[in-house]
Amino acid sequence: MPQATLATVSTAAPTPEAPATGARAWLRNPFARSAPIPAPAPAVSPAPEPTPAPTLAPASGAQPSETRDSPTPARASPAPISSPVAPAIQPAAPQTQAPVLTDTPDALAPARKNWMERLRGGLRKTSSSIATVFTGTRIDEALYEELEEALLMADTGVKATQYLLADLKRRVKDSRTTDPAAVKGLLVDALTDLLRPLEKSLVIGEFTPTVIMVAGVNGAGKTTSIGKLTRHLAQAGASVLLAAADTFRAAAREQLGVWADRNTVEIVSQEGGDPAAVSFDAVMAGRARGKDVVLVDTAGRLPTQLHLMEELRKIKRTIAKAGSSPGAAGIGQPPHEVLLVIDGNTGQNALAQVRAFDDALQLTGLVVTKLDGTAKGGVLAAIAQERPLPVYFIGVGEQLEDLETFNAREFALALLT
Numbered sequence: 092m093p094q095a096t097l098a099t100v101s102t103a104a105p106t107p108e109a110p111a112t113g114a115r116a117w118l119r120n121p122f123a124r125s126a127p128i129p130a131p132a133p134a135v136s137p138a139p140e141p142t143p144a145p146t147l148a149p150a151s152g153a154q155p156s157e158t159r160d161s162p163t164p165a166r167a168s169p170a171p172i173s174s175p176v177a178p179a180i181q182p183a184a185p186q187t188q189a190p191v192l193t194d195t196p197d198a199l200a201p202a203r204k205n206w207m208e209r210l211r212g213g214l215r216k217t218s219s220s221i222a223t224v225f226t227g228t229r230i231d232e233a234l235y236e237e238l239e240e241a242l243l244m245a246d247t248g249v250k251a252t253q254y255l256l257a258d259l260k261r262r263v264k265d266s267r268t269t270d271p272a273a274v275k276g277l278l279v280d281a282l283t284d285l286l287r288p289l290e291k292s293l294v295i296g297e298f299t300p301t302v303i304m305v306a307g308v309n310g311a312g313k314t315t316s317i318g319k320l321t322r323h324l325a326q327a328g329a330s331v332l333l334a335a336a337d338t339f340r341a342a343a344r345e346q347l348g349v350w351a352d353r354n355t356v357e358i359v360s361q362e363g364g365d366p367a368a369v370s371f372d373a374v375m376a377g378r379a380r381g382k383d384v385v386l387v388d389t390a391g392r393l394p395t396q397l398h399l400m401e402e403l404r405k406i407k408r409t410i411a412k413a414g415s416s417p418g419a420a421g422i423g424q425p426p427h428e429v430l431l432v433i434d435g436n437t438g439q440n441a442l443a444q445v446r447a448f449d450d451a452l453q454l455t456g457l458v459v460t461k462l463d464g465t466a467k468g469g470v471l472a473a474i475a476q477e478r479p480l481p482v483y484f485i486g487v488g489e490q491l492e493d494l495e496t497f498n499a500r501e502f503a504l505a506l507l508t
């Protein structure tokens with residue numbers, strides 16, 4: 092098995108802006124800046140015993156030229172920051188009911204308010220065509236037909252569109268609404284309920300390291316999302332190691348290297364050779380160094396490229412072997428997360444990718460990118476209807492702050508109001 096090189100780009104020093112309670116914030120919002128929506132007190136299950144925030148020794152920082160065999164400097168291992176993750180592909184655990192979000196962004200914390208504005212801006216092309224449906228004066232079949240058309244145009248798909256229409260009609264009947272504008276509010280509720288099972292927090296800390304494998308078609312935004320996620324993880328106080336498992340395309344490795352540099356984290360990279368071997372080496376190195384997270388970036392591929400899909404399966408199997416190798420106690424069964432990155436702009440095609448990659452890899456979650464400027468924002472409803480996998484993050488642009496946790500109510504509001 093060819094050996095990959097562990098390039099110590101730099102070391103993960105604790106970021107000054109890392110909040111002291113950053114880890115606990117992952118329970119709902121991994122990014123720790125603000126909770127997406129304040130959960131109402133009565134609905135929340137009893138809080139677990141307070142866990143200390145992970146104390147990352149500046150350790151690796153004190154060793155500018157680590158070698159692969161150097162022992163991990165003493166550091167307090169991060170406390171588990173959530174209960175064990177539910178098995179892969181299980182629908183997300185029931186979420187606490189979010190309070191009704193008014194259309195006034197003032198109800199949100201400043202960072203989240205800003206995010207809502209960007210999300211709303213990004214989804215404008217989708218929302219503008221749906222909004223016109225509710226400008227009439229009557230609730231009649233014509234309104235529902237127009238809405239059906241608008242939802243289909245937004246790539247909501249036939250099944251989710253039919254489901255939403257039936258649910259909406261029931262809500263209209265139950266509430267005896269006569270105002271078309273109020274119907275829009277009921278549609279927000281219906282869409283929120285449909286999307287709710289996709290809400291789930293990414294959990295780290297249960298295993299050291301938590302191994303996250305990332306796949307997707309070419310150009311979906313895998314590397315960019317990994318870079319952004321690395322930044323957020325580092326800000327939350329977690330140490331990250333990147334694995335450049337695209338061994339063939341030099342530009343892909345360089346791009347990941349740039350993100351590693353920017354975030355001052357280590358990267359395992361290799362020119363040519365077997366991507367599975369690089370992934371294996373990265374997991375072993377992450378384990379030896381006590382990293383909190385190993386992120387494995389794989390090369391883009393189409394689900395129709397069967398040999399490349401087989402290569403992905405091999406990467407996954409090989410990562411699993413790293414978990415059962417001698418002395419692997421505490422690592423569980425890696426990869427702990429298998430994420431698919433999809434380009435939200437590709438609408439129903441993205442749903443087809445979810446199906447194909449899920450069948451091949453048993454995905455545990457999704458990252459939906461490029462929701463900025465898309466007219467196909469309805470695809471999340473289609474995913475919720477047909478393959479309800481957790482959507483850990485959504486992206487609305489190329490900047491670092493353009494990747495955030497997914498919240499069903501926020502998304503429904505941004506899409507429809």
Ligand SMILES: Nc1nc2c(ncn2[C@@H]2O[C@H](COP(=O)(O)OP(=O)(O)OP(=O)(O)O)[C@@H](O)[C@H]2O)c(=O)[nH]1
Nearest residue numbers: 309310311312313314315391460461486487488489
């Ligand atoms: N507008 C927009 N662009 C994005 C977003 N996420 C990523 N991109 C851009 O999409 C392009 C492709 O992103 P990459 O991260 O290189 O995609 P990839 O999946 O790693 O690509 P391959 O390695 O070729 O498979 C880049 O120009 C990114 O800046 C997003 O949320 N919105």
